[in-house]
Amino acid sequence: MTVSIIIPCHNEAGNLATLYARVRAVMDPSGEPWEMICVNDGSSDDTLLQLIALHRQDPRIRVIDLSRNFGKEAALTAGLDAARGEAAIPLDADLQDPPELIPDLLAHWREGFDVVNAVRLSRDGESWIKRASAHLFYRIINRLSDVEIPPDTGDFRLLSRPVLDTLRTLPERRRFMKGLFAWVGFRSTNIYYHRAPRHTGKTTWNYWRLWNFAVEGITSFSQVPLQLAAYLGVLVSLLAFLYAIWLVARTLVYGNPVKGYPSIMVTLLFLGGVQLMALGVIGEYLGRIYEESKQRPVYLIRQVWESGQTPEGDDSK
Incomplete structure (x- = not known):
């Protein structure tokens, strides 16, 4: 097996037939032995039934059905763990990332590169807010992290x-795959393309999920938020000390009139807000430690369809 194409699927029934046709149109003329590993991540539509039908039509399609929806990062991990090829290519089922670029990826791999990144020049079909926030996220995380994420x-x-x-070999359960791809290193290069809109359907990645995904990425690969919380505490303490000196000096000069309720309330609320914010940052990291300490599997497999084997079940990692 030369190429394993990894496709996490969550409610992608409307895209699967076109996806398979385009992948086959690209891979069959190449002459490379290939497989397509489709991971059903707890879909509630006909995604699994269509995947099984495609497997019966073409045994090169392997279907992994997870026991529930574990999220894209876990589904992607399951597909990568199952890959038998000398090279693996994760591909979204919504066809925003064109399978027609696979020969270019393989060409650079043949040149000796271990990682070939597909970099987006544009993101058609997405709002300017989403494009701007994605652009900003990559710049922020690269400023905060020691690992350069493309x-x-x-x-x-x-x-x-x-x-x-x-x-x-990486043991962590809370996985930010884009960061892990960069963390492992190896010789890498880039190709560039324009990302198309979704073929059909509607994305489940709303702004709240994107925000949580960004927090996950930053806390996975940077300790800077913890350091900022400490620096903020030092700064607030310094300001409070200077304010105390000013109060003592003013009292010595002007006496001690019964005033200051607004300033006291503002100071208390400000300090309380800073403390809660610092506790929230600490809580994010503490939550990650708690999740990792339980050592639960990243995913659970309910059933597998692949060539030459009967369906398997109850596998996990």
């Missing part, structure tokens, strides 16, 4: 077998 790059990329084997 800007404007999603999961669409090529990963060689050494990279896949390294990723499988």
